[in-house]
Amino acid sequence: xxxxxxxxxxxxxxxxxxxxxxxxxxxxxxxxxxxxxxxxxxxxxxxxxxxxxxxxxxxxxxxxxxxxxxxxxxxxxxxxxxxxxxxxxxxxxxxxxxxxxxxxxxxxxxxxxxxxxxxxxxxxxxxxxxxxxxxxxxxxxxxxxxxxxxxxxxxxxxxxxxxxxxxxxxxxxxxxxxxxxxxxxxxxxxxxxxxxxxxxxxxxxxxxxxxxxxxxxxxxxxxxxxx
Numbered sequence: 629x630x631x632x633x634x635x636x637x638x639x640x641x642x643x644x645x646x647x648x649x650x651x652x653x654x655x656x657x658x659x660x661x662x663x664x665x666x667x668x669x670x671x672x673x674x675x676x677x678x679x680x681x682x683x684x685x686x687x688x689x690x691x692x693x694x695x696x697x698x699x700x701x702x703x704x705x706x707x708x709x710x711x712x713x714x715x716x717x718x719x720x721x722x723x724x725x726x727x728x729x730x731x732x733x734x735x736x737x738x739x740x741x742x743x744x745x746x747x748x749x750x751x752x753x754x755x756x757x758x759x760x761x762x763x764x765x766x767x768x769x770x771x772x773x774x775x776x777x778x779x780x781x782x783x784x785x786x787x788x789x790x791x792x793x794x795x796x797x798x799x800x801x802x803x804x805x806x807x808x809x810x811x812x813x814x815x816x817x818x819x820x821x822x823x824x825x826x827x828x829x830x831x832x833x834x835x836x837x838x839x840x841x842x843x844x845x846x847x848x849x850x851x852x853x854x855x
Contacts, residue, residue: 660755663762665746672781672788675763677716677741683707684718684786686795686802687726691831692824694843696728699796702819703729706794712737718789720744721762722753726796730758743789745770745782772801779808790814797821797845806847810854817853820845 666675676682685703693699707717717733719726721742730740742759745767755762763785771783779787783805787793792815795806810816822843829839 660762662755662760663764665764666766666785668766672785675743675785676789677739680716680739681710681714681791682716682718682741682789683710684790684793685726685729686719686793686805687798687821688802688823688845689720689722689724689726690827691799692725692827693797694822694824699726699821700728700732702796702821703732703794706817707733707736707738710738712739716741718743718786719756719759720786721755721759722748723756724753726798727756730756734758741789743782743786745780770801771805773804773808779804783808787812787814793817794819795845795847797823798847799823800846803846813855815853815855817851818845818847819851820847820849 683706685706687693687699715738717729717738718741719729721727721744723730730742733740740759741761741763742756743763743765744753746764747767747770749764765782765785767780767782769780769782771780771786773779773783783801786805787809790809793806793809794817795802796819798806806816806818823845825843828843832839
């Protein structure tokens, strides 16, 4: 039986303690053999690892998590339902927020990959040390859907490679990707989680905006799974 309390303690003592070791992460601006610049016109589905079930985790990135250990425990429960011999874990390539799941996945023997916008190359983002392949998509945005409802190249690739998507919290980009995958009939799951309160307050203060009234995900406060 799944012991959530034990997982929380385990995540808090090991994964949480090591997640922010910046020296271990290669910067996005440096040369890294894991990085593949995807050419324009490349079919997004061609990025899929052959013969693998691709499990994609979505969630907060720079916004962080109010309870990182709880997020990791939820991710651990999801991973426990999959076989590392058949499943590849995909996230957004960087160390931030949901990127902490890379370490957890590798500790359980899952191959890993990441899909990320070319905006990351200009932002000084840091790749997660545990991601084994990074596909950088030529994109003028970080992702999400435009005013016309069409997904950006990065989000379109994220949905195309995935057999299953699990969002643990998440903002607008995670929402747009998860909803697009749901419309395509792919297996989708949402697990509520709050973004980091301090980060949200600091961001609002710098922008001269009021303190957020809620730190909940734009996807809501109730868990759901489909189909």
